[in-house]
Amino acid sequence: MRIELHVHFEGSVRPATLLAIARRNRRPLPWDPRELPAFRDFGHFIEVWNLTTDCLRTAADFRRIVVDYAGEAAGHGAAYLEGIFTPDPALVAEIGLDTVFEGYCDGAAEAEQTHGVIVRLTPEQYRGADPEFGLRVARAAVRFRDRGVVGFGLAGFEGRFPDGPYEPAMRYAADGGLGLVPHAGEAAGPESVRSALRMGAARIRHGISAVADPELTAELAARGIVLDVCPTSNIRLGHATAADHPISRLAAAGVRCSVSTDDPALFGTDLSTEYALAARLGITPEAAWSAGLAGALCDRRTKERLARL
Template identity: 60%
Template sequence: MTPAQRSSPKIELHVHLEGAVRPGLLAEIARGNGVAPPVPPDGSYAFADLYDFIAIWNALTDCLRTPEDYRRSLLAYAAEAAGHGAVYLEPVLDAEERLGGPSGWADVLAACADAAAEARDRFGVAIGLTPQVFRGQDVAFAEEAARVATRFAGRGAVGFGLAGAEGRFPTVPYARAVRIAADGGLPFVPHAGEAAGPAAVREVLAMGAVRVRHGVRAVDDPDLVAELADRGTVLDVTPTSNLRLGVAAPDRPHPVTRLAAAGVRCSVSTDDPAIFDITLAGEYAVAARLGVEPAAAYGAGLAGALCDASTRRWLADVGARAYGEVFAESILDK
């Protein structure tokens, strides 16, 4: 990777904060909380499939217990990502009952909102938080978490998501939580089309999704691919994550290659960089080899970003200076 590739401006719309904490910091935080960090000696995590990965991810997440843990984690990743050219991030934050119920969740969001403002000043990277709930979670808690999240609309939070074991737990029970968040100013940015197929993508689009995190299984339905291209819907693609979790196979073209060729806007993200031992610049390089050039990835990121108007203008200026006419072509309305 050349210095120019590393420093070129990047937008990342799909990074789980809990999965972005590097092993050294995670171990330090875990010890402070009296928890044994689930970090292997060589720092390399192994998992058989998506659901095995989710179990590991849950164990890692359990190490973060306090608002200060989240604040430190967000600042650490902001600094790292900025070093790889990031100018805008939309970190994902899971609402967890273990954080102390709704009031504890509010404290975590407040700490992250403060960290986001600090990161803009210190590292030059703008951050929009995207709190989320997950499939299989207590529905009443998810709805209360949505209400708490709306208190931060315009104060750091820009969207509301839904993740979890897609295909094992249904999406529909969380429709009310999604409406609560949307009515409170937080657009819906769910995970779909990763473990489950095109029907899962259609389901979240019908629920009002403004962008889809993953969505690559849409490639199995040509009509859906054409619809996504026509609508200009942005898919947040995570190339290495898709390969490591079996969503894409090494012996056939990566779904992003076919999606991009069909005119679907694909932003590029790391998903869980500490767990996969990858970087944002590295994923942009991988995506370029798969058919999504940096200018197109940045343009898709800008199209999908949930930032305010002034931040959007700034990001557009950054893209124009870095990528010129290629970037202008990448953001044309479809």
């Protein structure tokens, strides 16, 4: 059995489904999603990601992509997923923030009924957006706690935009009982990980650049902070190489590393591929499961249920 803590539902939509949704919603796709993009850098990836998310316009779209990905992940042995979604201000202005949340929450409930995979949700704000909008997303996340929302994140360009303006939303989410799961230590250096820890991160999405700072690496190990590591994503975006991925050194230093796909449709990967790659880098399936269970933000009863599998 497997646990996945870091998958963006918007980046999980396989080509046939994306084409069908884009046609129905009359949204242009300026590239063929059946051909994997050769990302020039993180900025290019964000451009393609935004074009993909722009096709998703309705609560039914959000529900469908959650259920579809849960079915795919179940085929790769997943028992538990924490999925990410990033509300877009322009779309929210059209359909309302609650509609976005309701679609994803309906999908999470249906996914478990249909595929037997426990799905929890970790919406996020993103660096570069209006911090006031991020606070609106945090408020909605807290309101939807009883519908499967367990965490709140921060994504976008690390280093280009400071974290400070986004901390009020993070504090609101934490005060509302949600675990904080910011992206850090992917496109920026160890200081971005330190910033995430200062804001109270329960877990770090990526975090691989921490390996450059021995003191920080030791702190992560001592505190039991789990890193959501996505090997293929790191390699495709130029943050690591297959021959020398930081996950090996982080694990050797005692840092717990879960294994995830990030944006599987955009990177041409799946959960089995990521676990196999992690195994070649020294992360056994047992270690990945243990880290995933330790890092999961679900309630105690759900964790106990997973521990019995």
